[in-house]
Amino acid sequence: MQTTKYSQLALLLTSCSLITLPALATTSEQDAFFDSIAAHCGKAFEGKVTAGNSADSAFSGKKLIMHVRECSETELKVPFHVGDDHSRTWVITKTQYGLHLAHDHRHKDGSEDKVTMYGGMTADMGSAEQQSFPVDAYSINNFRDNGLDVSVTNVWHMYIQPEEFTYRLTRDQRDFRVDFDLTKPVALPPAPWGT
Numbered sequence: 001m002q003t004t005k006y007s008q009l010a011l012l013l014t015s016c017s018l019i020t021l022p023a024l025a026t027t028s029e030q031d032a033f034f035d036s037i038a039a040h041c042g043k044a045f046e047g048k049v050t051a052g053n054s055a056d057s058a059f060s061g062k063k064l065i066m067h068v069r070e071c072s073e074t075e076l077k078v079p080f081h082v083g084d085d086h087s088r089t090w091v092i093t094k095t096q097y098g099l100h101l102a103h104d105h106r107h108k109d110g111s112e113d114k115v116t117m118y119g120g121m122t123a124d125m126g127s128a129e130q131q132s133f134p135v136d137a138y139s140i141n142n143f144r145d146n147g148l149d150v151s152v153t154n155v156w157h158m159y160i161q162p163e164e165f166t167y168r169l170t171r172d173q174r175d176f177r178v179d180f181d182l183t184k185p186v187a188l189p190p191a192p193w194g195t
Contacts, residue, residue: 032128041071047180079192098122106194
């Protein structure tokens with residue numbers, strides 16, 4: 001009789017913990033992808049534009065540096081420096097729905113840009129080497145509010161191999177890609193704006 005009471009209590013406590021603690025629901029592929037980036041925490045790497053068009057002229061002739069700057073069990077912050085522009089940080093977060101990518105954009109004084117924290121959630125499990133992030137509703141609304149209707153079909157992609165990390169943006173009439181050489185760490189850039 002006493003064993004049954006203990007079993008019932010254990011079942012009740014287990015049920016309560018499942019209700020009160022939202023479980024992260026990243027897949028093993030997403031975890032492996034996340035961990036592959038986190039393995040470079042504290043290092044910076046130089047990249048080059050390998051696909052783009054006139055819309056990407058702001059990146060021409062500039063030194064492009066990604067810095068895997070902040071890493072926790074559930075979030076990575078990776079500033080993307082374009083020459084002397086330190087306004088961009090990629091934020092990759094584990095959530096109960098998968099991985100989420102946000103673009104944190106700041107001004108020199110640290111204040112948020114009108115167009116910031118846009119991105120999307122993984123729509124499928126992806127792989128240990130590739131994840132894609134279709135634009136989410138928040139981002140679509142933010143883009144429309146700021147006259148960026150052309151961006152409402154954005155899909156961001158990230159790829160990681162032992163020797164290379166790639167950031168890519170695709171939509172109709174645009175395919176922008178930057179490849180970073182993971183075999184040659186470079187000097188750390190300044191802190192991104194807003195930190």
